[in-house]
Amino acid sequence: MAGGLFLSFEGIDGAGKSTQARRLAATLEAEGRNVLLTREPGGSPGAEAIRRLLVEGEPGRWSGETETLLFTAARRDHLERTIGPALAAGRIVICDRFADSTRVYQGAARGDLRGLVDRLHAEVIGVEPDLTLIIDMDPRLALGRGLARASGEDRFEHMGAGFQSRLRDGFRALAGEFPNRCRLIDGARPEPEVAAEVLALVRPRLA
Numbered sequence: 001m002a003g004g005l006f007l008s009f010e011g012i013d014g015a016g017k018s019t020q021a022r023r024l025a026a027t028l029e030a031e032g033r034n035v036l037l038t039r040e041p042g043g044s045p046g047a048e049a050i051r052r053l054l055v056e057g058e059p060g061r062w063s064g065e066t067e068t069l070l071f072t073a074a075r076r077d078h079l080e081r082t083i084g085p086a087l088a089a090g091r092i093v094i095c096d097r098f099a100d101s102t103r104v105y106q107g108a109a110r111g112d113l114r115g116l117v118d119r120l121h122a123e124v125i126g127v128e129p130d131l132t133l134i135i136d137m138d139p140r141l142a143l144g145r146g147l148a149r150a151s152g153e154d155r156f157e158h159m160g161a162g163f164q165s166r167l168r169d170g171f172r173a174l175a176g177e178f179p180n181r182c183r184l185i186d187g188a189r190p191e192p193e194v195a196a197e198v199l200a201l202v203r204p205r206l207a
C-alpha cells in the first residue's frame with residue numbers, strides 16, 4: 001500500500017474529530033492534493049451495513065467480544081475496498097477513526113479485551129496509519145456536544161460519563177504507547193486553533 005499517506009483522527013464522542021477531519025481534507029484539496037476522506041465504522045458499502053448493526057439500538061445489544069468482531073470485519077472490508085486502493089493510487093487517506101478506536105472502546109473501556117483486539121488486528125488488518133491525531137477533551141464538555149446532535153447513532157454516547165472518562169484515559173494511554181505515530185491535541189479550544197495545530201503536524205509528512 002505504499003505511495004499514499006494514511007492519516008487517522010481519534011478521540012471520544014463529540015470531541016470534534018469529524019469536523020477536524022473535514023477541515024483538513026478541505027484544506028489539502030484546496031492545495032490540489034488528491035484526498036480521500038472516509039470514516040469508521042463504515043467507508044465501504046459492506047462496512048456501512050455493519051455500521052448500522054453497531055451504532056443503533058440498545059447499549060447492551062452486543063457483548064464486547066461480538067462488537068470487536070463486527071468492528072474488525074467492517075475494518076477489513078473498508079481496507080480491502082476503500083483505503084488500500086486509495087493508498088496504492090498515491091492518495092492522502094484521512095480516516096475518521098481506525099483501529100485505535102477498537103483498542104480503546106472494546107479493548108480497554110468495555111472490559112479487558114485488548115488481547116483479543118490485538119490478535120485480530122495482527123491477523124486480518126496489520127496496517128497502521130502514518131500519523132494519528134487524537135483530539136483530547138473533557139468528556140463532560142464533549143458529551144454535551146455529542147448528544148445535542150441527536151442523530152439516532154448514539155448507542156455509545158448513551159453508555160454515560162464514566163464510560164467516556166475511561167475512553168479519554170484510554171486514548172491518552174495510547175498516545176504514550178505509540179509515541180511515534182500518535183499526537184495528542186487539546187480539543188477544548190476554538191476550532192480554527194485546533195485545525196492550525198493539526199495542519200502543522202501533518203505538513204512535514206506531505207511529499
Ligand code: TYD
Nearest residue numbers: 013014040041055071097101102105156157
Ligand atoms: P463515530 O461514527 O465516529 O461516532 P461519532 O461521530 O459520534 O464519534 O463512531 C460511532 C461509535 O462507534 C462511536 O461511539 C465510537 C464507536 N466505535 C467503537 O466502539 N469501536 C471502533 O472500532 C470504532 C471505529 C468506533
